[in-house]
Amino acid sequence: MDRSRTAYGGVIYRAVSDFTAKGRVQYVAHAVMSNDVAVAIGPQTESASTGESAENHPDREFWAQRKLLSLAELQAKCGSKTASIDHIEIDCTLTPCEKSGYKGCLHQIPPLVKARYGDNVKLTVFSHRDEGMGGKDGKPKRYLTCKSNSSTSELTAAFADHKGWDWTA
Numbered sequence: 001m002d003r004s005r006t007a008y009g010g011v012i013y014r015a016v017s018d019f020t021a022k023g024r025v026q027y028v029a030h031a032v033m034s035n036d037v038a039v040a041i042g043p044q045t046e047s048a049s050t051g052e053s054a055e056n057h058p059d060r061e062f063w064a065q066r067k068l069l070s071l072a073e074l075q076a077k078c079g080s081k082t083a084s085i086d087h088i089e090i091d092c093t094l095t096p097c098e099k100s101g102y103k104g105c106l107h108q109i110p111p112l113v114k115a116r117y118g119d120n121v122k123l124t125v126f127s128h129r130d131e132g133m134g135g136k137d138g139k140p141k142r143y144l145t146c147k148s149n150s151s152t153s154e155l156t157a158a159f160a161d162h163k164g165w166d167w168t169a
């Protein structure tokens with residue numbers, strides 16, 4: 001998958017294109033609304049390292065914060081009171097972890113999305129650092145897709161089935 005720098009008016013590109021420039025691990029999620037406008041769901045989170053405790057990872061901190069926008073607030077920001085969430089694009093320096101089995105971010109984040117926005121929200125998770133996770137498609141950055149209500153086995157399969165992406169020129 002190639003991600004256009006100009007998609008959604010460049011909103012996501014401007015927010016995350018420097019994710020590998022800093023030593024910190026950064027995380028943010030944008031709701032792409034049905035009118036093709038991307039809105040950041042909440043303030044970006046970051047931490048100095050991913051460490052052993054998954055509860056402190058920026059993934060978990062992002063979805064635990066109290067500043068996440070409601071659907072009504074997303075609709076107001078995208079300029080359409082009737083827009084729905086088409087999908088959510090998550091950008092993180094690293095691929096969601098599988099620490100301690102189902103306690104890792106891979107399995108803990110979709111239920112947090114579900115708690116906020118309900119079932120069947122499509123998620124695309126983009127990582128930005130070359131983690132040596134394959135690259136048979138010649139692209140070091142990885143992404144995976146799942147849903148807010150994906151089962152644990154579906155999430156494990158989505159992680160194993162990660163693919164490559166890059167910014168297009």
Ligand SMILES: [Zn+2]
Pocket residue numbers: 054057059096097098099104105106
């Ligand atoms: Zn984690």
